[in-house]
Amino acid sequence: MRTRFWRQRTNIISATLTLIASLLLTGCFGNDEEDWNGKNISGLMPELEFDLINSQGKSVSGDDYSGRVRMLFFGFTSCPDVCPTALQKLNQVTSGLDPELQDEVLTLFVSVDPKRDTPERLAKYVDFFGDNIVGLTGKEPQLRELAKRYRTTFGYDEPDADGNYAVSHSSAIYVFDREGNPRLLMRPDLSGEEIRHDLAALIQEDA
Incomplete structure (x- = not known):
C-alpha cells in the first residue's frame, strides 16, 4: 500500500512538472503586468x-x-490525498x-477514471466539497483528448489483487475567465x- 501511494504521488509530481516544463519551452508565461500569484498562461493554452x-x-x-x-x-474520486486536499482548498x-x-x-x-467514477459516484464526491463544483467525466478517448489539449496526461497503474489501482495525473489547476480564455495556472503549493x-x-476584471 505504501509503495503504491508513493508511486502515485511521484507520478502526479512528474505529470505536473512535465506540464510546467512544456509551458516554459513555449516561451514566457505571458505578460505579467498584473500581480498574479499563479502563472499567466494567457495566449499559451486554448480556450x-x-x-x-x-x-x-x-x-x-x-x-x-x-x-x-x-x-x-483533473483527478479521480479514489485519489488518497492530492484530489481531496486540492478540492478542500478550492472550497x-x-x-x-x-x-x-x-x-x-x-x-x-x-475525473480521468471513468471505469470507477460513474456519474452517481461523482455526484456524491463533489457534493461533499461544496456547492460551486461540478463533476465531469467521459469516455477515456475524450478524457485523453482533453488532457492533451491542456498539455498534460494521465495513466493507470497495474491493479492489485483486489482490483484497486492508482491513477497518475497532473495536480495543476487551470483558471479560465468568463469567456473561457485561459488565464492562470495554479500550482499546488500556492496558498488559499x-x-x-x-x-x-x-472576477472584478471581467465584471
Whole structure:
C-alpha cells in the first residue's frame, strides 16, 4: 500500500512538472503586468472547450458553464490525498470570497477514471466539497483528448489483487475567465489566500 501511494504521488509530481516544463519551452508565461500569484498562461493554452457528461449523467460542453470564472482540475474520486486536499482548498478559497463574488467562480472537477467514477459516484464526491463544483467525466478517448489539449496526461497503474489501482495525473489547476480564455495556472503549493487574490482580481476584471 505504501509503495503504491508513493508511486502515485511521484507520478502526479512528474505529470505536473512535465506540464510546467512544456509551458516554459513555449516561451514566457505571458505578460505579467498584473500581480498574479499563479502563472499567466494567457495566449499559451486554448480556450475552455469540452464535450463530457456531468454528475447527473447529462451531456455538457464548456459553453454550458460560461459567464463565470472557472477552475479546471483533473483527478479521480479514489485519489488518497492530492484530489481531496486540492478540492478542500478550492472550497475554502471560494467560501472566503466576498459573498457577492462566491457564485462567480466554478470548479470543474474532471475525473480521468471513468471505469470507477460513474456519474452517481461523482455526484456524491463533489457534493461533499461544496456547492460551486461540478463533476465531469467521459469516455477515456475524450478524457485523453482533453488532457492533451491542456498539455498534460494521465495513466493507470497495474491493479492489485483486489482490483484497486492508482491513477497518475497532473495536480495543476487551470483558471479560465468568463469567456473561457485561459488565464492562470495554479500550482499546488500556492496558498488559499494567494489563489483567492487572483480569483477576485479576475472576477472584478471581467465584471
